[in-house]
Amino acid sequence: MFNTFVGYENIVPLLAPQDITSTVTASGYMNLKGAHKAAFLVVLGAIGSTTAGDTMVVTCTGATTDAGGTEAAVGFSYRISGALGANTWGAITSVTTTGLALTVSQDNMLVWIELDPSDLAAGDYNYVKLLFTDTTDMDNCLVAVLGIVQPRYKMATFQSVTASASA
Numbered sequence: 001m002f003n004t005f006v007g008y009e010n011i012v013p014l015l016a017p018q019d020i021t022s023t024v025t026a027s028g029y030m031n032l033k034g035a036h037k038a039a040f041l042v043v044l045g046a047i048g049s050t051t052a053g054d055t056m057v058v059t060c061t062g063a064t065t066d067a068g069g070t071e072a073a074v075g076f077s078y079r080i081s082g083a084l085g086a087n088t089w090g091a092i093t094s095v096t097t098t099g100l101a102l103t104v105s106q107d108n109m110l111v112w113i114e115l116d117p118s119d120l121a122a123g124d125y126n127y128v129k130l131l132f133t134d135t136t137d138m139d140n141c142l143v144a145v146l147g148i149v150q151p152r153y154k155m156a157t158f159q160s161v162t163a164s165a166s167a
Helices: 117-122
Strands: 010-019 035-049 056-063 071-074 076-080 093-095 100-102 110-114 127-134 138-151
Touching (some): 010 127, 035 117, 035 127, 056 110, 056 138, 100 110
Antiparallel strands (some): 010 138, 035 110, 035 138, 056 100, 056 127, 076 110
16 A cells, blocks of 8 residues: 555655754755655744844755765755745746855745756765755744655655665
C-alpha cells in the first residue's frame, strides 16, 4: 500500500523553528539520489528590525558526493504566500546563485522554493540545503524549513533523503 496520506511526497523537517537573529544558519541537507523533484517550504514567523532596509538572504547550496562536501550555490525559483489567513501566493520568480532577500514585510508568511533538477544534475549535486544570512540589525527572525521530495518511483516506504552518500 502506498503512502497516500502525504500524496507520495516525502516531507522532511530540516530546520526546527528558531530565532536565527544575527547568525548564519543552515538547514539540514536533503539527499536527492532517488528524487524526481525537490523543494523547500520555509515558514517565517515574526521578523523584526530596527532598520527598515535589513534583509535576510536565503541561498541554496548543492554538494556533490556527501553532506558537508564541496558546496556551490545554485539558483532556484520561489513564491511567497500572502499574509496570515490569505489563500494567495505571489508570482513564480527565479533567482540566481545570489539568492533571495527577505525583509520585515515578509514576516508570518511562507516561501516555497523549488529547485530545477537539470541545474542540480549539471553540477552533479546529490545534496542540497538552504543557508540563511541576516543582517546584524535584526531584532528577531523566526524560521523553520521543511524539505519536500517527490521520489522517482512510488514506494510503500520512502527512501531516506537524509542518509549519507554510502547508503
